[in-house]
Amino acid sequence: SGWGKRNNINEARYNAEKSYKKNVDLNSEIILSEIDGEKKKNIEIIEKLKELNIRKQNSEKLIEIFRSKEKVSCASLANYLDISERTANRLLLKLEENNLAVSDLVKINRGRPKIFFRFF
Structure with missing residues (x-):
């Protein structure tokens, strides 16, 4: 669980990818929102x-x-x-x-x- 939020776009993207991978590994539900x-x-x-x-x-x-x-x-x-x-x-x-x-x-x-x- 988690989301892609941070101080700048690169950190936010990194956190979003990390969160996505963790959710896939745990077979969790994933909610994506569009900017x-x-x-x-x-x-x-x-x-x-x-x-x-x-x-x-x-x-x-x-x-x-x-x-x-x-x-x-x-x-x-x-x-x-x-x-x-x-x-x-x-x-x-x-x-x-x-x-x-x-x-x-x-x-x-x-x-x-x-x-x-x-x-x-």
């Missing part, structure tokens, strides 16, 4: 962020932005993550290259157009 679409998408995003070597603290904050579906500028992301604008710009470009964000160029009254990013 809903939103949780599955969050897990996929977390895995991609790990692959991109984005720190856990920043990953959690990025997930919040993904959920809010807000458009963010480089400056607002830098402020939110407490990083430099240059680092935020690199991060946004990395997310865009890996199909986690898309940029929109928005004209403003004065100066250069502003780039906003939307997350999927």
